[in-house]
Amino acid sequence: MSIKLFELLLKASIYTITISLASILIGFVIAMIISGALLSQQRLLKLPAQIFISFFRGVPLLVQLLLIYNLLPAIGINVPSIVAALVGLSLSTAAYQAENLRGGFASVPRGLIESAEMVGLTPGQIFRRIKAPIALRLTFPALVNEAILILKASSLVSVVGIVELTRMAQDLAGSTFLPLEIFAAAGLIYLVINIVVAQAGGLIEKSLPGVPR
């Protein structure tokens, strides 16, 4: 396999990283809202959130992507396929991240919230100053894990025609007749990206302050 081919794969991996990063961030925002609904006492908020999570965790991502890709034009929303891919990946990761955040918020030590109430912080302040930072700290390892899962899952957006790393590898394997080398190289690139993310996540986690009991 020539250097030229490897360069093409590396360039395509920039799309993989961009798409994954964007989905993680969009998914995080959606997940914050959904975890809020999950922890709410109101059945009318809680039930839709539970159904959302159950659906997006119960249906294969490939089927979700195909569904969104075909559904959007069918209901009159004509968007480029990159939007369908981002919507699919973001909603899917939102379901997983919401479940993590719910766990994080539920594990904020009760005593900290009570003392915040005692010193007269408003519910909004308690959320911003106490609950959110601690829950985010607690769920940080899960977020890194989710980032790795999404980097791998982003290979599926190749089926809706996005030329990221997997699709580029497929195209090159077809045109050069070197599938063994090209898919192995693509796998290696994914592996390196994931190792970097895992190592960086570990380093960041070490530098974060611990959680008071």
Place this chain on the structure above:
Amino acid sequence: MTFDINVILQQMPAILSGAAVTIVIWIVSTIAGVILGFLVATGRRYGGFASDKGLGAIVDVLRGTPFLIQIFLLYYGGPFIGLSLDPVPAGLLGLTVYGAAYFSEIFRSGFDAIPVGHIEAAECVGLSRSQIVRRILLPEMTMLVLPPTFNMAILLIKETAILSIITVPELTLTVSAIGSQQYAFVESLFLLALFYWGLVEIASWLGHLAEQKLSRFRFNNA
């Protein structure tokens, strides 16, 4: 948008056969994956340094790369090293190996969670290594690893959909083929999503049931 599910339902025999392929592939590769995963975990624990590191590296590669890339490498790259497989055997092999990597990690943490005292006691009374694995580690570990094993098995249901890309005639391929013949993509994909959703919910319910039934075997970790 017209939404006519009848178009799809007329094709029921084909859909059922696709569903059967999905379920059979899932069950076979899960069972094979659990067995292979157990062998890998045992090999890493008792095979010495080289075997631990070698198997560990393979497990890390399998867990660090997308399943789609692995299956492409096997199906399109395999023939170049004399491994020409039809879609179904390639899918079965790929899913089994992929699952085994994750199952082996579950078993590895299961082994680690067993109190050292139990193993030392078994060594003291003169049990051989294979007896320790069969009589001590395996039964004690079963309860510990059951929940994560069920979780992983459920994740594998969803991975079977990816096999449609290498033309394994499972449910996703069958239903989307019907969808494009009838020009009813949205209906067919909805049906497909519902099927997987139902299957995953049923499987997790069965998993919880099994855990409850078996919980009386849980050993006291104290």
